[in-house]
Amino acid sequence: MAKQLDYHTIREIFTRFQAADPEPKGELDHVNVYTLVVAVALSAQATDAGVNKATKALFQIADTPQKMLDLGLEGLTEHIKTIGLFRQKAKNVMKLSQILVDEYGGEVPNSRAALIGLPGVGRKTANVVLNMWWSFPAQAVDTHIFRLGNRSGIAPGKTVDAVERAIEDNVPADQQLHAHHWMILHGRYHCKARKPQCPTCIIKDLCAFEHKTTLS
Template sequence: MNKQKRIEILKRLRANNPNPTTELEYSSTFELLIAVLLSAQATDVGVNKATKHLFPAARTPQAMLDLGLEGVRDYIKTIGLFNSKAENVIKTCEILVRDYNGEVPESREALEALPGVGRKTANVVLNTAFGWPTIAVDTHIFRVANRTKFAPGKTVRAVEDRLEKVIPSEFKVDAHHWFILHGRYTCIARKPRCGSCIIEDLCEFKDKTDD
């Protein structure tokens, strides 16, 4: 895909959604961190159902520690992998309280050192909470980048690196939200809804549908 097509795609996505953000519900950087940590192999809808009750009970790392492992587990037991996620939440909160005075650090290295927080989670927090021009590649972005030929790559990191290279700086802060939402609602996994896609004429996917 050439540069002109990519820019036109980004312009259309921006025009359609000028101020995109995550669909996870949160009211602080700490809550965002926990929500993203819980979202691995789970839907945002499912995470929001759990955190709707969890966050009012524990809005800070110390309050989460006060709930204890069993308490956290009870709140998130509807989410996949809840046992290991509850352990990671507690361990992460212990580090935040001990090393960062209960605050979420604005540092990729520090974030990735937290239990249960990988590169994708760190990218989401850095982008959404701190405004960094990072691109968190999840399954939706990986699919859209490859299917459209916008930024093809065989691995998540390869796609991230390619997106970082080809997306102009003016679009970078919002790009990963646009691609996630596009993959979630239009360029869906099983059968893309090409007939209602605002970038269908620019996409280089060979097997387009009429839906």
């Protein structure tokens, strides 16, 4: 775990991220907030590309909770069987769809507590939805953010919750809206787990990672 970077260094890091990608976007395909919830829930222990492939046809016929219920468990399972843990995920999607119909009139609530109350929706999923759909500066910490936060010193922490709090505490408020997307994308494509691309990294002179790679 790297030492915590100071405020001015963190601001400069995110200023560079912003200059390189002013409007970062999540990579999960969706057509509305409901399909975003489903896509994020399906993405646990799966790749975004794999989820997008599975949901392309699904979301054409089931883009609301009621349509998903009409499709049924077997129909949903057939669409997502290429995704890891698909059987349990299918059950969760059907359960959350039923709750949305019964308790929220078919609408997705914009409360973190209400979202977390849905089957298969944890804090990370709720934060992704709040951020991507309602532009709330929530920090969804996945494996890429956890790694980057600790390696770089942007947000060191021993747990996901600790890294989330560190981002909220240490990243300047005006840079928090897109912070988790910048960190996910940087961790996914540059600060990789096994072969971080340090020689071409735009924050290599600011990062606190002591074991920087020297070969591109």
